[in-house]
Amino acid sequence: MTSDTPSPAVRLETEGKVSIVTLNRPHRRNAIDFDTNYLLAATLKQADVDPATRVIVLTGEGVGFCAGGDVKNMVGSTSFGPADRPYVYTPGRDLIKAFLRLEKPIIAMVNGAAAGLGATIALMSDIVVMADEAIIGDVHVKVGLAAGDGGAAIWPLLIGPSRAKEFLLTGRMLRGEEAERIGLISASVPLSGLRQHVMELAEEMAALPPYAVMATKSAINRALEVAVTNVLDTSLAYEHLSMATKDHQRALEARATGVPAEYDGR
Template structure:
């Protein structure tokens, strides 16, 4: 049985384990310690004999607001090179790809930037009609490097992926389902039942066949992850050191339009 951590809540309902990002006061935004705790939880799933299917969701009214902008302001300075070759984002996305146990995203509220990526790297996505999903990296002066450039084109094709990721437009649950970005969208009051019914349906199937089938399909995801993730993360690191990124963060804090110079 997997235990909860400070920022990741773990509960069990029969053969289904529910993993909740537990920072509701920040709309479950991902700080460095959140990323580490989520990755460690994911990596324990395959050895967890008490569950056959996992559900990933967010505590409170949001799924995940993306990277924690407050911590970004302190960590990302213009002209300061990163200390590590590989980022936490690489390790977290690779954990999603490598886990054999099925993971269903239950998107109960906003899933933005990294939050959208976390949902889309799950094996299935059930979303509330009232929830929203989109990649907002460009809107804060960053390259969409945490895995969005892997999954959006795989799910909706390059043309729609580029439109959505470059504009940063947020989609409702219904729009996302109609586009084929997520599996289905239901009213918020039905979300938990719909997701749990799907999880229990999968949990009742032969577990090895389920896991091996998922792993077979994930060969495509792993291929694209290996091809795209590392260069896009490198370009994102470069954008983190840009003046435009700092201006975007300042504009967001000050509730004004940003003025960008390309520097």
């Protein structure tokens, strides 16, 4: 195995014809902050242009896959990113578009909790394999935010609008076995066999004619990109607006203190 580490927050390794991209912030359950957002997109693109790579595996270090956006520093903030960076939702949009535009297949190896943005990046991957014990869900509403980072786009495409609304409007999490049963993900396997299952699948695809695999993926993703684009900018804008609400701050404070909040729609 060879290793190339562009940042301690995102690790890139190669194993034969498979590139393994690992979110490496286990102390934050691999939550994605402003800088990690860019690094993840850049690392995925780096693997995509590597001529030795035919398949990309995305996973998380430690017990979690990705806890979503890093909300630790959100209390008191109404910005998507640091105040000295004049972006509204470009980083989030660029990350989601990267998943749709990369040519090599991406397998999400969901080893633990995938929440919010973490769920989105898993579901935007081409194939999703979860551990039976892992959980996945879009919890934006639970912190007073609109589901703006792609969740409102990808969930209805995978399981239909009605069922997607049930999960997006409640912020409910579901385990790997249930996610497989309703068609949200490709497969759920015991955690002990997760890596072997994913690597066997990756190696199966890597052994096929690479242009045929990439072209087939690209053709399918053209339709997905149209559907996601129709929703993404609007939902990102709604999310940005919801960051300025008092209810969002109340939700974050309730999460930090453990004291339930009352919301008034402001």
